[in-house]
Amino acid sequence: MEFIKEEIEDMSYPEPSRMKHEDTEEQIDQMEEKERRHKLNDVKKLCDFKTQETEAKKLHTCSQCGKSFTQKHHLNTHMRIHTGEKPYTCTQCGKSFTRKQDLIRHMRIHTGEKPYTCTRCGKSFTRKQYLNTHMSIHTGEKPYTCTRCGKSFTQKQKLNTHMRIHTGEKPYTCTQCGKSFIQKKDLNTHMRIHTGEKPYTCTQCGKRFTRAPALSVHLLIHSGEKPFKCDHCGKDFISSSHLKRHLIVHSGEKPHVCSLCGKSFSWLDSFKQHQKTHDGVRDHVCSLCGKSFSWLKSFKRHQKTHTGVRDHVCSLCGKSFSWLKSFKDHQKTHTGVRDYVCCDCGKSFTTSSNLKQHQRTHTGEKPYTCTQCGKSFTLKQDLIRHMRIHTGEKPYTCTQCGKSFTQASTLSVHLLRHSGEKPFKCDHCGKDFISSSHLKKHLIVHSGERPHVCSLCGKSFSRLSSFKLHQKTHTQE
Template identity: 25%
Template sequence: MALGESNLTFCFVGKRRLIVKSETTDDATKSNVNEEVKKIVVSKKAKAVKVKTPTINIVMDRGKFKTIKSPRAIPMSEKDKHANNFEVVLGNSTATPILSRDGFTYTCCFCTEHYVNPAELKTHTLLKHNSSNDRREFMKKQSSSGYVLKLDITLLKCKLCDVGIDTVEGLLDHLQNEHKKLIHRDVKNQIIPFKFDGEDLQCAICHLVFNKYKILVEHMKTHYRNYVCEVCDYGSINRRAMINHKQSHKTGSFECNKCDKVFQTDQKRRQHFYTVHKFMSMPNKCGICNERFKSSPLKDQHMVSVHGMSPIIRKCLSCDKTFTTQFALRIHTKKYHLMERNFPCTECEMKFFSKDQLKFHMLKHTGQKDFQCDVCLKWYTKKWILKEHMRIHMNDRRYKCLQCGRGFVQKCSWHSHMRTVHGEIDDKALA
């Protein structure tokens, strides 16, 4: 092998590239360089350990040879950094991931098992899926733009030292500082924490209470504004959610390819397509048998009657009343606690919650009577008043006094009798 005028020689051995540099071109130096190259080649062949091939530079410096290895560094991707953090957190703590909740059961991230109690899901995950293989398979399904991890941190502890920790950030700091675990802090935190240590669905950060898991998940977006829309200040936890949101700001004419409807934004067109054409106006799906329903109450009724789930009882946060539907709870809250009165009377200063209430009230001002008795031809302002009046003609004395045996058509008459004749009011005296 001879050195050229450029004072640089390349020598390839297998996939190894040897770069030989020299500042002199005399024959003795060339011979020494060739001998040094041969020694390195022989020593490299003698090694049995397979490693990534580095570039070897042999430099002549003041009459001595120096060997410099410069391995080619490959930067770690964002997804790989999330995968590393995911592995460290789940492998060294009691935190467990949650795929979803359909209103009745929590679904395991690694399999299709469903559990009513999140504590049962935690036990299942720690016993059945406490392996790196399951965690790697889970991360393979994730994408860098759409990655988000819903993590149950109820009674969170470090597996290495059994120390209790309250937050995800506290757990990351603990594993990094106390146990020298590799945590990549240069990627945005896309782990949403949940705590299920009580009957209520409470935010793990600001401690607000919610009636539905889906609403709680939507609320958590206010705490994780990793990406912010420059148009409306909307915040999202990952890039995919922000990309989808920005579509709502692009206006135009977007036609549905299944019907003749045209929408102002592509987001509304896609929502129409999935709701009407793909899911046939049945957006609510059962998480067990995949049957679809037009409304959430119908799905809830199906879960109770077919799959034996316990009915969801929604408790009012301001009083002790409970409701079986979210709609009934919302109406109750607006009417009795928020005191919404959006229907004002045009004749006086009174306001009412519903249009029907206003309509009944207006009868006081107009005196209009639309309901007539067929027997005595009397007119009444309200239908229920006419129904009570008809009991007189039918001799329906359903309210009886157990002390003297007298019967009354109206309950108010029975109350008056009990108060004036017997000096007491007792609902148990009704027959």
């Protein structure tokens, strides 16, 4: 406003005695100048008034953080941040809020009210900002762009979250195990591992889930719906993520390569699991026996060995399973479906893992080697079982007599001794056995088969154990 003041001070006005009634050119100029001077003076007064008014309005200042407000009730609302007061409580679920408008918005969850409707597709929303975000789907507008990789986003908040991928920032940390996350919602989901909370329940079977998407996929199991179809082989899937994983089978792509050993993987989760073998990270610890696991799914599978829960039951034979995958693989034994075929010998299998294991009989590959004695194995589980010879570990304990075993299958057979059950019957003589392996050994008695032949003396044996025992007679000589 200084230039206005200077301009006003420099103005000189004609004396009234010298002014004539005739409107000369000079007089007109003077009158116009006088009018202009009044206008400038009014502007100055108005600006000064507005400045004073704004300053006068901000009379309510927070004593704790110094923030000022134009109205007292705004200050009162702000103070609740410091005091933690939440005076507005939902009568239906008990959740409390600092502001009344937050409670009003929350109530729409219970009432189902969605007052903001998209004029393009008719979809409704509980909040106006959700509608504004939704509108970008129709307009295709993504105004927020990442300067690092060029990816665009509809919301600034989503861009900020995305930037953490580049910076490595993980601001949300679990207080129980120290694991950090990029987003708060990921931390909230993770916390359910510790609390055991499963807020999403299937109305058909009562099974509970930690995440809503997991429940949505589960419901498709009941409906039998598989909306995602593979264009290559026609196989159907219940989710787009399952289809994406399957497509890699056709492409043969393995984009995830370990920088330490060069091994490549088709799926990111398999790659991450492999990396833990180098790091030695086992962040999932069983509270009952102290055993630790690299992967959550392995940890959950282990927990069922303590609980004995087998919630997947075959409707045809009554056999129950702890895991859905094992249940589905079992169902194929009834349907006869074997969609994984060996290209070397034509033998078919119910699962891809069984096919891979079988193919090692052709290649002679034994990728799992014992670090203590150098013995190699075709299957990882065989190496794990073998290692118990060195460690003396017997993790499977009979609850009736306390006897421990290195393998779960051995414990299962042992439990039949307590129950007296012998579920495997010989069709030739009617004799009962507690395991299928015992029945197989017995059947050789009826067939007369002696497949194990000594190369030194030509003697043949029906059982491998008898053959090995015989071989020792030659070595002792």
